[in-house]
Amino acid sequence: MKTLENALSSLELKTWISDIAIYLMETLNVDISEKIERIYIELRAQNFTAVQAKNAEFWIKFGSWQKYQKSEFKMNLFFPEKEQLEKLTDCGIVCLTKSELQSKIKQYQKEGFTDGKMEERKRYENSMKSFNEDYLSLKKEIERLKAIQADLELQLNRIQHLYPEVFHEIDKQMPTM
Incomplete structure (x- = not known):
């Protein structure tokens, strides 16, 4: 009976972790599929049950520690209860409550930002900045050349x-285009 109970708990836990993974992959374009089994094995090794998982009495870190430290969008803790949140925060662990996580997701979606596209977006923003600088530089150069052209036309006029007869002679000698 205990084995069956463990198996059911194990299946629930795995399902719950998979649900989180699918949610993250769909919502944030974070591909964590290869990490699911490892996370599941770690949790089982620490004797976490599905009930504990659902109550968020554990934390999961997705991605490397280095990436996590750089990321403003820290998502290593899921849905802690208030007292657990305080205990974890006292230990110096940054965590998000369910509502904070959802508001962060909404904020990033409004900005068109997804974790998986961070580098792509930075490259795009840099190239747009460079393009805008080049465009403004060319626009200034065109304005400068137009001013020179207008000045030359004015001088020619x-x-x-002053010398209409000279230009009349030049016009006669030049072939028509």
């Missing part, structure tokens, strides 16, 4: 006005 003055010369034509």
Whole structure:
């Protein structure tokens, strides 16, 4: 009976972890599929049950520690209860409650940001910045050249006005285009 109970608890836990994984992959474009089995094995080794998992009496870290430290969107803790949240925070562990996690997700979605596309977005923003700088530089150069052209046309008109007979002779000798 104990084995059956363990097997059911184990299955529930695995299902719950898979649900989180699917949710994260769909919502945040975070591919953690290869880490699911490892996380599950770690939790079972520490004798976590599905009930404990559902009450969030554990934490899971997705991705490398280095990435996690750099990331503003820290998601190594899921849905802690208030007293657990206080205990964990006292230990210096940064964690998110369910509502905080959901509000972070909404915030990042509004900004069009997903964890999986962070580098791509940075590259895009940098290239757009570079493009805008180049565009403004070219626009200034075009304006400068237009001003020079207008000045030359004005000078040419003055010369034509001062020496109309010379330009009349030049016009006669030049082939028509």
